[in-house]
Amino acid sequence: MTPQPLRQLFDAMYHGKHNFDDFLNIDVEKNFSSVRWKARTIYKPSPLLKKFHSFLNGFLLDHLQVNAQVSFAYRKGTSLYQAVLTHSKSRAFYQNDLEKFFNSITETLIRSTIERATTPIEDLSEYLDRIMSMLTIEGRLPIGYSTSPALSNACLFDFDRAMAVESEARGWVYTRYADDIIISSGDRAKIVDAPGVINESLAKTLYGDFQINKSKSKLTTIGRKIKLLGLVILPTGTICIDREVRHRLESRLHFYVTNRNLLEKIFEEEHPGEGMEEGLQRLSGLISYASDADPVYLEKLRAKFGATVVDSLLHRSAQ
Numbered sequence: 001m002t003p004q005p006l007r008q009l010f011d012a013m014y015h016g017k018h019n020f021d022d023f024l025n026i027d028v029e030k031n032f033s034s035v036r037w038k039a040r041t042i043y044k045p046s047p048l049l050k051k052f053h054s055f056l057n058g059f060l061l062d063h064l065q066v067n068a069q070v071s072f073a074y075r076k077g078t079s080l081y082q083a084v085l086t087h088s089k090s091r092a093f094y095q096n097d098l099e100k101f102f103n104s105i106t107e108t109l110i111r112s113t114i115e116r117a118t119t120p121i122e123d124l125s126e127y128l129d130r131i132m133s134m135l136t137i138e139g140r141l142p143i144g145y146s147t148s149p150a151l152s153n154a155c156l157f158d159f160d161r162a163m164a165v166e167s168e169a170r171g172w173v174y175t176r177y178a179d180d181i182i183i184s185s186g187d188r189a190k191i192v193d194a195p196g197v198i199n200e201s202l203a204k205t206l207y208g209d210f211q212i213n214k215s216k217s218k219l220t221t222i223g224r225k226i227k228l229l230g231l232v233i234l235p236t237g238t239i240c241i242d243r244e245v246r247h248r249l250e251s252r253l254h255f256y257v258t259n260r261n262l263l264e265k266i267f268e269e270e271h272p273g274e275g276m277e278e279g280l281q282r283l284s285g286l287i288s289y290a291s292d293a294d295p296v297y298l299e300k301l302r303a304k305f306g307a308t309v310v311d312s313l314l315h316r317s318a319q
Contacts, residue, residue, distance in 0.1 A: 003122035009059050014051075023052055028133050032142075037272040043137060043144040044273045052134060053147045060131070061147055063119045064154035070164050071156070073178040074149035081292035083177045084231045084239055090173055090184030093226055094194040095218045101179035102148055104210045105141035105155050107132060113155045144273060152178065158205040166197050177229055181212070188221050231293055241293050249286045253305045256283070256313075284316040 010020045031046040045053060066075065072083035087093065098104065111132060114124070121127075135141075141148050141155075160176060167174035172191060173184045183194045195217060202210045220226055226233040230245040241249075255263035260276070267279025291298045291314060302310045 003120055005123050006059075006121050006127050009120060010055060013055055013058070018048075018051060022048070023055075024127075024130060026052065026134075032137070033273070035272045040143060042271070042273045043142040045145060049134065050146070053145060056131060056134065056147055057150060060114070060117075060119050060121060060124075061150040061154070064113060064117045064150065065157050066153045067157055067160035067164065070160050070174055071153050071176050073176075074153055079292055080177065080229045080231060080289045081239065083175050083182070084228045084233065086175050087173050087182060087184040087228060088233055088237045088239055089186075091186050091222045092184060092188035092191055093218075093220050093228065094183040094191045095216070095220075095228065096181050096195065096198070096212045097216055098179040098181070099211045099213045101210075102141040102143050102152060104206075105152060106209060107136045107139040109155050109206070109209070110135060110141065110151055113151070113157070117154070149178075156206070159201055159210075162201040162205050163198070166201065170197075180229060182228055188219070191219070194219075231289075239293050241290055241297060245286070246297070249283075249290060250301070250304070252283050252286075253301065253309070256280075257305055257309060280313065280316065284313045287314050 007020045010018075010023060026048065028049065031049040033044050033046075034041050035044070036042075068075070068078075072078045072080070111128065114128065114131075124131075135145070135147050135151065141151055156176065163174045163176075163181075166172070167183065170190060171185060172194075173182075175182050181198060183191055183198075185191045195212060198212055202208070202212070222233075222235050227242055230242050232240050232242050234240065252263065252266070255266065264276045264279065267274065267276060267282075271278065271282075287298070287301070287310060290301065298310070
């Protein structure tokens with residue numbers, strides 16, 4: 001796509017339904033709300049700011065560079081199942097996550113990530129300050145904005161690349177799913193130094209703004225239950241859905257069929273500030289990876305809750 005002025009791209013998307021001057025002059029601080037949930041602050045943009053986020057997603061953030069070989073979250077066409085499948089032939093597994101993931105992504109890192117990208121916006125530098133004000137809150141990546149997931153992947157591109165290089169040299173399999181890092185190998189001894197390698201890569205590529213969560217460091221081998229991202233790898237290499245995930249999925253489907261008011265309350269408790277629509281989108285995502293991981297189990301869900309119910313939710317995840 002030949003780069004074009006931002007105003008022209010905006011008008012082409014909205015055809016007069018929204019004014020570009022509103023995009024330039026919106027008071028961002030008055031167009032989001034926040035709620036505390038499990039020691040986190042979740043931010044919800046106003047309907048207008050949400051529209052502008054959709055524009056930025058399509059014409060800017062979807063064009064940022066991502067390491068598609070190792071990063072599986074927040075991308076169309078990828079799933080939890082694919083992230084786990086990569087490790088299915090391994091025998092030893094190291095798991096950890098990054099502490100305060102979104103909050104560790106600073107305005108400086110976001111700006112540099114955007115500036116080096118190739119985008120359809122011809123005059124991006126002219127509007128970058130305005131765009132940054134819509135993507136960040138108090139200099140950090142906010143939880144709850146639709147723009148934050150894509151930015152998080154792009155901002156960790158250099159880290160993913162460094163880890164991919166280290167992993168190839170060491171005979172590891174490396175994947176990242178949002179803040180969850182998984183390293184696996186055929187030999188437990190080969191991955192005992194994984195935490196040190198991760199920390200070194202973080203320091204080199206992200207300037208010390210990120211830390212791994214020492215309390216969640218986990219090293220396991222085949223012969224014990226290997227649970228990765230809600231999926232289980234059996235000793236045969238077969239992937240199945242963890243019992244806890246099956247219970248959560250089936251309970252949500254039960255209330256979807258019998259009591260949607262209660263289901264909406266459950267969704268609200270899980271993710272304050274989000275409503276029924278967002279909750280159903282997450283539920284459809286669960287059904288989607290159930291379909292990928294265990295087609296036989298999906299048929300059981302259809303038999304129990306009705307094919308129309310299950311398939312309508314499955315279709316929603318593909319939209």
